[in-house]
Amino acid sequence: MLSDIIYGLIFAPSATFKKIGEDKPVVLSLLVFLVISVINLPLYRGILLHQNTVSIMHKAQWFWIIGWMGIFFSFLVLFFLAGLYSLLSEIIFKKGNAVGILACFCFAAFPGVIGSACQYGAFCLTLQPSGFYVHFWLYYG
Numbered sequence: 451m452l453s454d455i456i457y458g459l460i461f462a463p464s465a466t467f468k469k470i471g472e473d474k475p476v477v478l479s480l481l482v483f484l485v486i487s488v489i490n491l492p493l494y495r496g497i498l499l500h501q502n503t504v505s506i507m508h509k510a511q512w513f514w515i516i517g518w519m520g521i522f523f524s525f526l527v528l529f530f531l532a533g534l535y536s537l538l539s540e541i542i543f544k545k546g547n548a549v550g551i552l553a554c555f556c557f558a559a560f561p562g563v564i565g566s567a568c569q570y571g572a573f574c575l576t577l578q579p580s581g582f583y584v585h586f587w588l589y590y591g
Contacts, residue, residue: 452478459560470557471550479556486559487524491517493566500573528555 455475458466470479495513532555536548 451475452482455557456560459557467554467557470553471547474549474553476549476553479553483525483528483556483559484521486563487521489563490566491521493570496570497566497573500570528552531555 455466455470455478458469491514495517529552532548532552535551536546539551540546
């Protein structure tokens, strides 16, 4: 089931999120969100160390403490937003689906692993992604 969901997230996200909203695999989605968050911890540490922007992050013990606090607060925000959107849907449409919204939010974090891994890979290969962003911002922003 998890492999079908991940395949659907990549190749047919609209239908997959509709199926997740109907089936409501909450425990599986929370585990996926936790795994994604734990995978992103060392990737973000590598990005921060490579950018040399935050001096406190050079100490390994502070990084893990701040990282686990970030995971904790991201779960809090996840539950809060699912409840808020469910409340708004009950007010507007007279129908709420808090569990389905929570499951969809958890699986919506899946592309975050790909993005942070690509960014870390670009830093390791000494590519300069900032030039593209500045160019894009100047012409289209």
